[in-house]
Amino acid sequence: MPEAQIFRTLADPTRRAVFERLCQREMNVSELKAGFDVSQPAISQHLAALKNSGLVRERREGRNTFYRSDPSGLAPLAEWVERYRVFWPKRLQALKRVLKEIEP
Amino acid sequence: MSSHHEVPAPIVVECDLDEPPEKVWRALTEKKLLEAWLAAEPAPSQAAAPAAPAAPARSRPRAPAFEWEVSGGEPYRWLCFRWRDGSPGSENGAGVIESTVRFELSPHGSGGTHLRLIHGDFRVVSLSTQTFGSRSAHRITRRPTAAAQRLPYTSPLKLAA
Numbered sequence: 001m002p003e004a005q006i007f008r009t010l011a012d013p014t015r016r017a018v019f020e021r022l023c024q025r026e027m028n029v030s031e032l033k034a035g036f037d038v039s040q041p042a043i044s045q046h047l048a049a050l051k052n053s054g055l056v057r058e059r060r061e062g063r064n065t066f067y068r069s070d071p072s073g074l075a076p077l078a079e080w081v082e083r084y085r086v087f088w089p090k091r092l093q094a095l096k097r098v099l100k101e102i103e104p
Numbered sequence: 105m106s107s108h109h110e111v112p113a114p115i116v117v118e119c120d121l122d123e124p125p126e127k128v129w130r131a132l133t134e135k136k137l138l139e140a141w142l143a144a145e146p147a148p149s150q151a152a153a154p155a156a157p158a159a160p161a162r163s164r165p166r167a168p169a170f171e172w173e174v175s176g177g178e179p180y181r182w183l184c185f186r187w188r189d190g191s192p193g194s195e196n197g198a199g200v201i202e203s204t205v206r207f208e209l210s211p212h213g214s215g216g217t218h219l220r221l222i223h224g225d226f227r228v229v230s231l232s233t234q235t236f237g238s239r240s241a242h243r244i245t246r247r248p249t250a251a252a253q254r255l256p257y258t259s260p261l262k263l264a265a
Contacts, residue, residue: 004199008228080189080201081112084223088117092221094141098131099123 002054003080006073009053014038015046019055022069026059032067114224121217125180125209128217132183132207133174142172172205183207187223199228 010016014036021027021035033043047067050056054073059066121128131137170189177183185205204225212218 004201004228007201007226008199011228077112081115081226084115088115088221088223091142092117092119092219095128095131095219096119096121098137098141099121099127102123102127102130102137 002076005053006055006077009049009055012046012049014042015049018043018046019050019069022050022056022067023071026066026068028064028066112224112226114222116223117221119219120212121219122215123217124215125211125217128209128219129180129183133177175204181209188229202227202229 010019017036018032021032029040029043029047032047033040036043047056047058050069051058055070056067056073057070059068131141170187172185172187175184175186183206187203187205189201189203203223206222208220208222210218210220
């Protein structure tokens with residue numbers, strides 16, 4: 001259930017902020033760390049979790065690794081929500097039918 | 105980019121019903137009536153309605169598998185369900201998505217009801233708390249039948265990359 005994993009990954013406020021910063025532009029870990037009041041290992045852990053959920057991609061260049069958010073990683077989440085956007089109007093149509101059948 | 109990566113905004117659906125809040129309340133709280141509309145397939149007449157063209161098979165994600173439990177309410181005014189989505193045991197430890205479905209009823213026109221449904225507060229709960237507790241006397245659990253899973257759900261929403 002990838003959508004649950006994405007929800008979970010983004011539930012952490014710092015991780016969410018990391019994802020949002022990396023939506024703006026590609027950064028290496030030290031650039032990224034500059035915006036946060038947490039240790040570099042902590043940032044690396046957040047990056048690992050984001051990569052694992054398909055929300056961040058990395059690119060190696062020599063000894064440097066650059067990170068960038070991949071917004072398409074959010075697609076399963078959007079699809080999950082979209083299912084309910086379709087689901088509820090259908091169910092309310094069914095509710096209307098059931099209401100007509102209730103005895104006074 | 106701004107809002108594309110924010111936690112999904114609540115889904116809000118509103119409609120006007122001919123019946124009074126008291127009757128709508130029954131349809132929300134009496135198990136048999138509730139399941140008749142919330143957990144059933146559309147009637148064949150509905151399925152055959154020309155309004156909704158069938159989506160191509162490849163764009164049909166699986167139908168929601170869900171269960172729910174009453175978590176609060178005030179007769180004839182509002183009712184909340186704790187809502188869970190997902191098939192227990194089928195995920196890779198990612199948990200299930202829990203959310204809140206709220207129904208708000210208000211009198212409308214001459215004897216009708218305005219219904220506002222808000223589905224939001226999406227969050228993930230761990231596998232260990234996956235099954236609803238039995239403390240609630242109003243517990244209603246329902247999984248879609250195989251037939252219900254064939255409903256043609258579509259997913260037109262695509263995120264801007």
